Amino acid sequence: MRKIMEEKKSEKYPKAQNPLILRAHRLMDAFAKSDDERDFYLDHVEGFIVYVDLDKATEDVLKCEEELKQNSDRYCLLPKLTFYETKKIMEGFVNEKVYDIDTKEKLLEIIQSKEARQNFLEFIYDQESELEKWQQYYQERSRVRIIEWLRTNQFQFVFEEDLELSRNVVEKLKLHLFEPKIPKEIVQARQALFTKAKTYYSNEALNPRPKRGRPPKQVAKIEVEAVVSGDIFTQVPQVIRRFLYLPEIASASSITFSEKFNTEEEFLAYLRGSSRQGEENQLESLAEKFASLRQLSNKLASMEASLTGVEKSISFRNEDDDEEEEEPPLSRGRKSKK
Numbered sequence: 001m002r003k004i005m006e007e008k009k010s011e012k013y014p015k016a017q018n019p020l021i022l023r024a025h026r027l028m029d030a031f032a033k034s035d036d037e038r039d040f041y042l043d044h045v046e047g048f049i050v051y052v053d054l055d056k057a058t059e060d061v062l063k064c065e066e067e068l069k070q071n072s073d074r075y076c077l078l079p080k081l082t083f084y085e086t087k088k089i090m091e092g093f094v095n096e097k098v099y100d101i102d103t104k105e106k107l108l109e110i111i112q113s114k115e116a117r118q119n120f121l122e123f124i125y126d127q128e129s130e131l132e133k134w135q136q137y138y139q140e141r142s143r144v145r146i147i148e149w150l151r152t153n154q155f156q157f158v159f160e161e162d163l164e165l166s167r168n169v170v171e172k173l174k175l176h177l178f179e180p181k182i183p184k185e186i187v188q189a190r191q192a193l194f195t196k197a198k199t200y201y202s203n204e205a206l207n208p209r210p211k212r213g214r215p216p217k218q219v220a221k222i223e224v225e226a227v228v229s230g231d232i233f234t235q236v237p238q239v240i241r242r243f244l245y246l247p248e249i250a251s252a253s254s255i256t257f258s259e260k261f262n263t264e265e266e267f268l269a270y271l272r273g274s275s276r277q278g279e280e281n282q283l284e285s286l287a288e289k290f291a292s293l294r295q296l297s298n299k300l301a302s303m304e305a306s307l308t309g310v311e312k313s314i315s316f317r318n319e320d321d322d323e324e325e326e327e328p329p330l331s332r333g334r335k336s337k338k
Contacts, residue, residue: 013045013074014178014235016156018190019197020047021174023228024159025249028142032257034078040245041068041075044155046177046235050075051245063239076153086257087111089141090120097133121257125271139252140208147205158196160228165189167229174232 030040030049041050052064068075090111098104110119124134150157160170169189176182182190199205231246249255254265 016045016177017180017182018173018177018193019156019158020177021160021163021170021193021229022047022150022155022157023249024143024146024161025252025255026245026247027146028139028252029247029249029255030078030245031142031146032081032255034080036080040078042078042155043236044074044076044153046233047157048231048233048236049245050240050243052243056242060239060242064243067237067239079149086117089138089257090116092141093134093137097137098130103127103130117257122271125268135253138257139255142255144206144208147200151201156197157200158193159200162196163192165192170229171232174229175234178234 026049027042030051034040037054039052041052042048043050050064050068052061052068054061090107094104094107094111098107107120107123110116110123113119124131163170165173169186172183172186173189173193176186231244233244236244256266
């Protein structure tokens with residue numbers, strides 16, 4: 001029965017002549033954003049991603065949903081990132097990669113609180129040494145999760161970021177995806193795709209082994225942006241074209257784990273705004289304290305001035321009394337004559 005269904009499927013859609021060339025970073029981004037309010041689909045025929053954006057025109061959304069329903073064997077719904085899975089990812093990082101006891105306790109406390117995902121990221125981005133470890137851990141976990149899902153849904157694929165082919169060659173492979181006979185200059189490249197595709201179905205793809213030997217010296221990390229080809233799709237239905245998900249993601253570190261912000265740039269802008277707001281609040285608090293101290297100082301100065309005035313008045317009175325007690329010179333003279 002399954003064999004008959006596969007034969008019908010192959011007759012219904014054109015058949016790719018080599019593994020689908022997928023963007024790992026783009027899939028990682030879609031996997032992170034897929035939730036109860038956002039649906040993402042991966043096309044089984046050509047490998048493009050569909051995002052059912054409900055903000056678009058209602059008529060277009062209904063047509064898109066109808067296409068997805070009628071050809072459900074073509075489009076695979078990306079799994080939702082559940083609260084349990086996000087919590088498991090965060091706890092895995094803390095238990096495996098965080099060594100400072102105070103930091104570990106703080107992160108575990110955050111994970112158990114409300115808005116754990118957002119608060120976890122805010123704390124991590126404030127810890128430079130932990131941030132780099134988190135980004136690497138999250139990318140590795142996401143990659144394994146995506147490969148496992150692609151294998152379960154029987155995709156034959158390669159990640160473009162893993163290929164050692166020029167942009168021009170990759171674009172030609174995409175352009176001739178459904179053609180059995182291809183130009184000679186890309187025959188060898190097509191064979192390289194088949195060889196590479198087998199590595200994603202190996203045991204190591206889901207259980208990457210740590211490198212043996214002495215760990216490398218800590219040096220400043222320089223992330224090189226992957227050079228990727230243009231998006232070339234020839235089998236996209238008309239009603240789906242407006243819903244193609246085609247973000248340009250230069251590096252994996254720019255993909256955010258946040259559920260509130262679409263990009264790392266947005267998240268960093270939010271953090272800078274929060275920091276600036278905190279600084280402004282501190283400045284306002286200091287200004288209020290200075291004003292209070294100034295008022296107190298003025299009061300003390302006024303009291304001191306009042307006390308000084310009283311002291312002077314008393315001094316003047318004492319001097320007058322002393323003058324009254326002194327006898328005139330003439331009186332003294334008269335007394336001396338007697």
